[in-house]
Amino acid sequence: LAKTTQPISMDSYEGQEVNITCSHNNIATNDYITWYQQFPSQGPRFIIQGYKTKVTNEVASLFIPADRKSSTLSLPRVSLSDTAVYYCLVGEAAGNKLTFGGGTRVLVKP
Amino acid sequence: EAEVAQSPRYKITEKSQAVAFWCDPISGHATLYWYRQILGQGPELLVQFQDESVVDDSQLPKDRFSAERLKGVDSTLKIQPAELGDSAMYLCASSPHRAGANVLTFGAGSRLTVL
Numbered sequence: 383l384a385k386t387t388q389p390i391s392m393d394s395y396e397g398q399e400v401n402i403t404c405s406h407n408n409i410a411t412n413d414y415i416t417w418y419q420q421f422p423s424q425g426p427r428f429i430i431q432g433y434k435t436k437v438t439n440e441v442a443s444l445f446i447p448a449d450r451k452s453s454t455l456s457l458p459r460v461s462l463s464d465t466a467v468y469y470c471l472v473g474e475a476a477g478n479k480l481t482f483g484g485g486t487r488v489l490v491k492p
Numbered sequence: 493e494a495e496v497a498q499s500p501r502y503k504i505t506e507k508s509q510a511v512a513f514w515c516d517p518i519s520g521h522a523t524l525y526w527y528r529q530i531l532g533q534g535p536e537l538l539v540q541f542q543d544e545s546v547v548d549d550s551q552l553p554k555d556r557f558s559a560e561r562l563k564g565v566d567s568t569l570k571i572q573p574a575e576l577g578d579s580a581m582y583l584c585a586s587s588p589h590r591a592g593a594n595v596l597t598f599g600a601g602s603r604l605t606v607l
Contacts, residue, residue, distance in 0.1 A: 416595065425496075425583050425598030426535065469534060480596065482527075482534035 386470045391487040400457040402486050404470030407451045415446060415453045418469045420485070426469060430455065457488075465490045494518040496599035498584050504605045510572040513602045517566070517586030523547075525596065526559055526569050527583040535583055541567065574606045 387405040394400045406415070414433055418426035430437055432444040432453070443456040457464055467487050473480040497516040505511050517524050522543050527535035538557065539549040543564040552559065556575070561567040571578055581603050585596040 414594075418596075423581075423601070423603070425585070425601050426596075427598070428595045431595060480525075481537060484534050 385481075386472055386483045388468075388470055388483060388486045390484065391489070393489045393491060394460055395491050396461055397459050400460050400464070400488060400490075402455045402457075402468055402470075402488070403452055404455070404472075405452045406470070406472040409450050409472050413472045415444065415450075416471045416473065416480075417442070417444065417455045418471065418482075420467045420469065426482075429468070460488075460490045462490050462492060464488065494597070496584055496586055496597055498582075498599035498602050500602055501600065502603050502605075504607065505574055506607050507576055508573040510570065511574050511578075511604060512571075513569045513582050513584075513604075515567045515569070515584030515599060517584070518597055521586035521588050521597075522564070523587045523594070524561055524567050525585040525587075526567070527585065529581040529583055529601070531580070538569070571604075574604075576606050579604055579606045 414431055416431040417429045419429050420426040430439055430442045430444045432446050434446050434450060437444045445454045465488060467485040469482050469485040471480050471482060496518060499514050503511055524541040526538045528538050529535040536551060538552045539559045540547045541561045544561050557571055559569045569582060581601045583598055583601045585598040587594045587596045
């Protein structure tokens with residue numbers, strides 16, 4: 383199983399861009415990279431998923447270099463409501479054995 | 493938007509008592525997961541089902557925990573007897589089973605407090 387390493391916490395201010403990098407040196411060929419967001423007392427919520435290069439949706443962008451040993455979640459112009467824990471998951475196809483790490487606690491300040 | 497249903501939302505029990513949690517996944521999702529999340533930590537996979545079969549229960553404390561998904565739809569996670577260290581959020585998630593990428597949809601969780 384590919385293990386992931388993320389910063390424990392990050393602080394930002396409203397309107398700024400937040401970039402969270404996740405290391406996954408042992409990523410396998412069939413693995414996808416998925417990011418989830420979790421608010422207190424709620425289940426994690428899917429943000430974005432990618433395999434290589436760049437993926438963008440209405441919420442975030444995901445940058446994956448060619449070697450796929452890391453990935454960066456980019457949250458543009460964060461607001462107070464983006465304060466949450468963000469998890470990077472690297473898992474086999476078909477969703478088998480998806481393991482969460484400790485996540486990155488993002489605090490957005492006014 | 494389809495949701496994963498979990499109940500109860502909150503449960504307070506005394507140690508040595510039995511506890512049960514129920515999960516109803518999104519219709520058509522073949523894969524169902526139970527995770528345990530201790531406050532301040534990431535979710536830990538307890539058991540994964542593919543339809544009614546267990547795919548992975550390597551982290552499930554089988555002396556006190558059991559899980560079943562008899563008809564391949566909803567699932568029950570049981571703890572007997574509960575211990576103080578079982579206090580946590582129990583999260584259920586489901587995903588479709590198909591080749592390529594899959595995304596987990598989580599329920600709101602069941603928060604257990606063992607006194």
